[in-house]
Amino acid sequence: xxxxxxxxxxxxxxxxxxxxxxxxxxxxxxxxxxxxxxxxxxxxxxxxxxxxxxxxxxxxxxxxxxxxxxxxxxxxxxxxxxxxxxxxxxxxxxxxxxxxxxxxxxxxxxxxxxxxxxxxxxxxxxxxxxxxxxxxxxxxxxxxxxxxxxxxxxxxxxxxxxxxxxxxxxxxxxxxxxxxxxxxxxxxxxxxxxxxxxxxxxxxxxxxxxxxxxxxxxxxxxxxxxxxxxxxxxxxxxxxxxxxxxxxxxxxxxxxxxxxxxxxxxxxxxxxxxxxxxxxxxxxxxxxxxxxxxxxxxxxxxxxxxxxxxxxxxxxxxxxxxxxxxxxxxxxxxxxxxxxxxxxxxxxxxxxxxxxxxxxxxxxxxxxxxxxxxxxxxxxxxxxxxxxxxxxxxxxxxxxxxxxxxxxxxxxxxxxxxxxxxxxxxxxxxxxxxxxxxxxxxxxxxxxxxxxxxxxxxxxxxxxxxxxxxxx
Ligand code: ATP
Numbered sequence: 001x002x003x004x005x006x007x008x009x010x011x012x013x014x015x016x017x018x019x020x021x022x023x024x025x026x027x028x029x030x031x032x033x034x035x036x037x038x039x040x041x042x043x044x045x046x047x048x049x050x051x052x053x054x055x056x057x058x059x060x061x062x063x064x065x066x067x068x069x070x071x072x073x074x075x076x077x078x079x080x081x082x083x084x085x086x087x088x089x090x091x092x093x094x095x096x097x098x099x100x101x102x103x104x105x106x107x108x109x110x111x112x113x114x115x116x117x118x119x120x121x122x123x124x125x126x127x128x129x130x131x132x133x134x135x136x137x138x139x140x141x142x143x144x145x146x147x148x149x150x151x152x153x154x155x156x157x158x159x160x161x162x163x164x165x166x167x168x169x170x171x172x173x174x175x176x177x178x179x180x181x182x183x184x185x186x187x188x189x190x191x192x193x194x195x196x197x198x199x200x201x202x203x204x205x206x207x208x209x210x211x212x213x214x215x216x217x218x219x220x221x222x223x224x225x226x227x228x229x230x231x232x233x234x235x236x237x238x239x240x241x242x243x244x245x246x247x248x249x250x251x252x253x254x255x256x257x258x259x260x261x262x263x264x265x266x267x268x269x270x271x272x273x274x275x276x277x278x279x280x281x282x283x284x285x286x287x288x289x290x291x292x293x294x295x296x297x298x299x300x301x302x303x304x305x306x307x308x309x310x311x312x313x314x315x316x317x318x319x320x321x322x323x324x325x326x327x328x329x330x331x332x333x334x335x336x337x338x339x340x341x342x343x344x345x346x347x348x349x350x351x352x353x354x355x356x357x358x359x360x361x362x363x364x365x366x367x368x369x370x371x372x373x374x375x376x377x378x379x380x381x382x383x384x385x386x387x388x389x390x391x392x393x394x395x396x397x398x399x400x401x402x403x404x405x406x407x408x409x410x411x412x413x414x415x416x417x418x419x420x421x422x423x424x425x426x427x428x429x430x431x432x433x434x435x436x437x438x439x440x441x442x443x444x445x446x447x448x449x450x451x452x453x454x455x456x457x458x459x460x461x462x463x464x465x466x467x468x469x470x471x472x
Contacts, residue, residue, distance in 0.1 A: 015341050017267040021196055023344065023356065027418050029053065029366075030197060030336075042193025042201035049418055050336070052366035052399055054204075057235070057335050058183050060363060061206045064231055065181045072179040072208065073168055077160025079185055081152045085159050086136065088290040089283055094254045095155055096132035099191050103128065110191040135188040137201075153187035158327060160184075161209045162283045165310045176312055176323055177220065179210035183332070195268045197333040204332035211312070211323035214281065217257075220326045221278045225260045228274060228328045232262065235335070236361040237342050241265040245272075255282040262330075264338045273338055274330035281322040284310040288322060339364060343419060358419030359450055362470050367420040368397045369466060374427040376406030384459075385426045388444070391463055397470050416449055422469065423447045424462070 024030040028047035032039040046054055066072050086092055098111035102119035103126040109119065111130035118125050137153040154160065161180045168180055183206045193199050212220045229242060247259040256277040264273040288310045313320045343360040362368070371389045373381035382404060389402040401420075403411050408425060415423050425445040441458040446465075448454075457465055 015267045015344055017196060020267065020337075020340055020344055023358075023417060024050070024196075024340070027414070029340070029418075042190055042199070044197050044200060044333075049366040053339070053360075053364060054332060054336055056364045056366070056398065057339065058204075058206060058332060060235060061231075061330070062181070062183065064234075065179075065206075065208050069179075071174075071177060072181050072210070073172055073174070075161060075164055075168065075180050075182045076184065077157070077164060077182060079154055079187075080139070080141065081154045081159060083151055084290070085163055085287075086152050086155070088286050089159050089162070090254045090286070091136060091152075091155060091159075092134070095136055096134045097191055098130035099133035100130050101128040102126065108191055113192060133189075133191055135190065137187045137189055154185075155188050156186050156329070157182045157184045157205050157207045158209060158279075158283070158329070161207070162287055162310065165211075165284060169312065177210065177212040177216070179208050181206075181208045183207075195266070197337050198266060198268065198271065200333060203334075205329055206332055206335075207327065207329045209279075210326045210328075211284075212326060214321060214324045217278050217280070217324040217326060221258060221260070221276065224326050224328050225262075225276050228276060228330070229262055232264075232273070232338075234361075235339060235364065236359075237264060237338055241342065242273075243270060253277065255279045264334075264341075266334075266337060267341055273334050274328060276326065276328045279325045279327050281324050284325065285322045355413070355416055357416040357449060360419035362421045365398075365419045365421050367399050367401045367415070367418060368392075368422075368470065370401045370403045370411065370415050370420050370423045372403045372408060372411050372423055372425045374408060374425055376404050381426050381428070381430070384430060384442075388424060388426065388459065388462060392466055395463060395467055395472070397466070397472065412447065412452075419449065421449050422466070423449075429456075430459070 027049060029050035031045045031047055033043040033045045034040050062074070066074050083092070086095075099108055100111045100114065101108050102122060102124055104124035105119060105122040107119060107121045109127075114120070114127070117127065119127060136155050138150050139153060140149050141151045142149055161182055164180070168174070184204060185202060186205050187202050190199055190201050193201055197203075208224075210220060210224065225244060229244060232242060233239060241264055243263040245261045245263050247256075247261060252259055257280045259275055259277040261272045262274040262276070263270045309320075311320045311322050339360060340358070343358045345357050345359050347355050347357060349355060369392055371385045371392070373385040375381055385402055385404070389400050392400045403415070403423075405411055412423060423446075425447065427445060430442050430444050441460055443456040443458050444462065445454050446457050
């Protein structure tokens with residue numbers, strides 16, 4: 001064992017949100033948005049490493065939900081939403097959280113988040129009755145501002161899928177069961193955004209609407225709950241930290257017949273990471289019905305309102321029905337927070353020093369490999385490192401970083417903290433005739449993040465070696 005061999009994870013230290021926030025800022029994962037102007041509450045920006053991690057998580061979801069199946073199509077619908085869509089989906093009337101005001105300090109709170117009936121800011125129990133607060137962001141569209149010229153920023157990506165149902169069906173000739181997947185921004189004017197990127201006003205969702213024959217919906221619901229829990233485990237979340245919670249009747253959204261939330265043990269508690277709802281035929285049914293009425297009223301498509309029908313035709317049975325839909329809806333930002341929470345580890349080394357290491361799955365790591373020349377001003381080392389970086393970059397694994405800072409100890413520490421699975425050091429032995437040459441070949445040192453073990457690998461074998469390590 002070297003002096004640096006990790007002895008133990010510091011089990012006395014549970015995952016602490018402040019540690020994660022500090023790491024995210026220090027290493028360039030996540031910043032408060034507009035922080036030079038004091039920030040904007042409930043809005044965050046993703047930095048150089050955050051954007052990589054987020055993209056990797058989204059790519060893993062897309063791979064699993066679209067590419068690895070043959071019954072799902074992708075979509076990227078607009079964020080600006082026609083108000084009628086959100087009127088007929090029920091959001092204008094019901095997408096609200098209960099809000100209370102503190103009469104003493106004038107602050108506002110989400111009623112179901114208030115503890116012991118007291119204001120979180122001043123402790124007063126002089127609170128108003130709860131009243132509904134609609135969370136949709138409204139904006140005006142076009143140069144003329146009047147009562148009708150508004151649209152919404154979508155509060156969920158789902159409605160873009162429902163309104164494109166007919167378009168996708170007609171352009172792909174799909175039959176039930178099939179799904180439409182989408183990843184994109186959603187906006188909610190949360191009364192009290194909190195817990196870092198857990199509850200924010202601008203976030204991203206990864207949503208699948210999986211359309212099924214009515215009557216088969218309960219089975220499909222179960223299947224999707226299992227599939228989604230498995231997927232989160234494959235992203236590195238421990239089984240012990242994941243709980244399937246079946247919502248009670250009075251907790252269900254207006255569109256849902258049954259919802260199972262996948263809860264994760266975040267630093268602030270066990271909370272929702274993803275919801276899997278059986279939305280029945282509520283949305284397609286509602287949009288079909290209202291489209292038909294609107295079209296008739298406007299006297300357009302009087303004799304041909306079939307485009308308004310969000311139905312599927314069974315030509316054999318000569319029937320037409322509105323499909324039921326199962327919706328696994330995951331938050332990208334909550335996913336990123338869960339991955340960072342799970343991966344954050346503090347270890348005490350044999351020499352008593354501490355090290356922070358982000359034990360993130362290789363496919364999610366923001367930097368896949370760091371290539372480090374041992375001396376930053378040595379032309380031969382740097383140019384060999386550049387050539388190795390180029391070769392590895394061409395493998396298409398993601399970001400391969402040439403780390404030319406000249407301080408190997410600091411470079412290892414930084415890459416442990418940001419979760420880089422392997423570092424490759426180009427040292428003087430790479431360049432000289434030495435006993436470390438394997439069968440006369442140039443070699444480099446490969447160092448592993450989790451074990452800190454090092455081994456020498458022939459440069460000519462590196463590409464294959466790295467490909468195998470990342471399982472591609
Ligand atoms: P919550 O009960 O925590 O407010 P929700 O049940 O309203 O969440 P859904 O409408 O089911 O959430 O949205 C699907 C997913 O979108 C959630 O599981 C979550 O991961 C994500 N999400 C929802 N609201 C937010 C938010 N304000 N900030 C970050 N992610 C969110």
